[in-house]
Amino acid sequence: MTTLAMRKPSTTGKIVLAILALVALLGVGTGIYRLVVGLGATTNLSDAFPWGLWIGFDFSLIAFAGAGFTLAAVIYILNLEQYRPLARASVLTGLLGYTAVLVILLIDLGRPDRFWGFVVFWNYHSPLFEISWCVLLYTTVLALEFAPMLFERFNKPNIVKAIHSITIPLVIAGVTLSTLHQSTLGTLYLALPNKTDQLWWTWVLPLLFYVSSIGMGLAATIFVWILGSKAFGRDVEVDLLGGLAKGSIWIWVFYLVVRGGDLLFTGDMAAVFAFDSQSIWFWIETIIGVILPIVLFSRASIRASQGGLFIVSLMAIVGVFMNRFNATLTAQAVTQYTVPAVSEVASYSPSWIEYSVQFGVLAAVALAWYFAARLLPIFPETAKEGH
Amino acid sequence: MSRAVLVDLTRCIGCRSCQVACKSWNDNPAEQTKCLGAYDNPPSFSADTWTVVQFNEVEQADRLQWVFAKRQCMHCEHPGCVAVCTVGALTKTPEGPVVYEASRCIGCRYCQYGCPFGVPSFEWDKPLGLIRKCTFCVDRAEEGYETACVKACPTDALTMGTRHEMISEAHRRINARPHKYHGHIYGEKEAGGTSWLYISPVPFEELGFPMLDGEPMDYASSVIMNATPVTLAAAVGVLSGLYWLTKKKSQAAEEEG
Ligand code: SF4
Ligand code: SF4
Ligand code: SF4
Secondary structure (H helix, E strand, C coil), X not given: CCCCCCCCCCHHHHHHHHHHHHHHHHHHHHHXXXXXXXXXXXXXXXXXXXXXHHXXXXXXXXXXXXXXXXXXXXXXXXXXXXXXXXXXXXXXXXXXXXXXXXXXXXXXXXXXXXXXXXXXXXXXXXXXXXXXXXXXXXXXXXXXXXXXXXXXXXXXXXXXXXXXXXXXXXXXXXXXXXXXHHHHHHHHHHCCXXXXXXXXXXXXXXXXXXXXXXXXXXXXXXXXXXXXXXXCCCCCCHHHHHHHHHHHHHHHHHHHHHHHHHHHHHCCHHHHCCCCHHHHHHHHHXXXXXXXXXXXXXXXXXXCCHHHHHHHHHHHHHHXXXXXXXXXXXXXXXXXXXXXXXXXXXXXXXXXXXXXXXXXXXXXXXXXXXXXXXXXCCCCCCCCCCC | CCXXXXXXXXXXXXXXXXXXXXHXXXXXXXXXXXXXXXXXXXXXXXXXXXXXXXXXXXXXXXXXXXXXXXXXXXXXXCCHHHHHCCCCCEEECCCCCEEECCCCCCXXXXXXXXXXXXXXXXXXXXXXXXXXXXXXXXXXXXXXXCCHHHHHCCCCCEEEEEHHHHHHHHHHHHHHCCCCCEEEEECCCHHHCECEEEEECCCHHHHCCCCCCCCXXXXXXXXXXXXXXXXXXXXHHHHHHHHHHHHHHHHHHHHHC
């Protein structure tokens, strides 16, 4: 076994780890409770709001886990070798992100015991069918991309070599699968034309979801790298992250042009300036997640500062989260037939169990990331080779 | 020719016989209800209530009047629920009914969003919940019977026949007594057409029926879903091409350096 040089946690670090462990444990407990007693007793979901907090997080986390395919494309497809040190961390983020999504989806399903249904029963017209398949296959790709870190740690150079020999086909498969399902998450709403608010329903939604998952992937890489480096008290490669930040400007500019152009073209501009709750959410997500990252990342001084990189990438992340939540929750409610005379308006806010399960899974994923980085060759100083 | 039901709201007296008949034929238990300040009871569909009579108070010619409307699954011609179902648990049969195969369902609840009429209901109070909705009484149709609700209706507000016949019948009634009807046949075109058709004394907006155009719900999404093979091929092509290009460039740079 190789000896790894990652630092042991400080006292504050230990407290943070303990809190994460507690939150994760509570999540496991409430998650099991939900599986035993059902969705009605544990969540505030209803026939008027069949999807809630969990789906919002799932769709956002899939974009967050886009770190994996984005960096793979940067390093192996665009051949930007200088970013290779970030490769392993982004694969880890991707793998753990998708694992979190799968766990939450399982808990959210009415029949978790039949989660495999889509493998046997096909409806290739259904966006969710395609997403399920892509997520399954892509998680497999991520697991294969992750495997060399395990086998390197346990000194199995032959296996590492075998997997490395198929790196390029693996990367192409991974990026293709990501292209499909990140965009199909947008198509998912196209099937709901009378429910999705006009500010989110657009023919270009699949493209917007895809482009923002790339922006999110870059932001997530920066964010996780800084957090991870802090956890181990190592110096952050600011110049490297600054390069990603600079690249992400173009992604967000493209996003903004498509988003704005579409609103102009389809004549939904009136809705943008209606300043009702929908339009206000639209503005918040666009300013925080798109416009500010463009403006701030354009400044060399911000790209050269660790704090600046961290805060601005966090803004982009929050913006994409808001976008996914807005498309799922703000702009959605099943038009259920309710008593017209009473005009009872259905509403939804997540139950504490929904929060507990959600944050439990997030805490578990953070812990898994930490221990993986501590025990496996994730950072360049512990990796044998740059792969 | 596919089966259809014409609901004539001018004939409905709000007796709820259909609601009761549906419950008893399908062995669906009664629901604990509460007063909501209206006569509608229960106020909407649920896993145990597949049809509901809506009590609309509508102002017409300066006086308030009731317009009752029985609601249930519309058994759409191009059902949104069928288009989105992850595992193909919902299917449109050539005979008309949109049927649900419970043994396939994974409980993802996408159908609840895909349906423009808010019909599929989930079993929220079960640990392993499934979807439930009006079946168009397929089990009765197999034996050659009309649906339980149609059978129970005392005023012939519900008429069953082929979709073609029901549309002609609707036109016939509207033309025979134009003053009695608001001319629109709801379901003839809506969301690509439905197997349950409605004619009414008042505009359907006033009854809270969703205003839909003639496009099936999955019109846009199916265009894009059908292009999946193209997206796939394009992604593989572009990525391989980019890889090849950048590789060549970096090799050239290496040789120079
Ligand atoms: S009314 Fe809804 S549930 Fe019934 S067939 Fe149409 S889309 Fe499906
Ligand atoms: S809940 Fe069941 S019927 Fe509805 S879309 Fe999901 S798998 Fe299909
Ligand atoms: S057709 Fe059958 S299942 Fe549907 S509402 Fe009528 S009685 Fe109920």
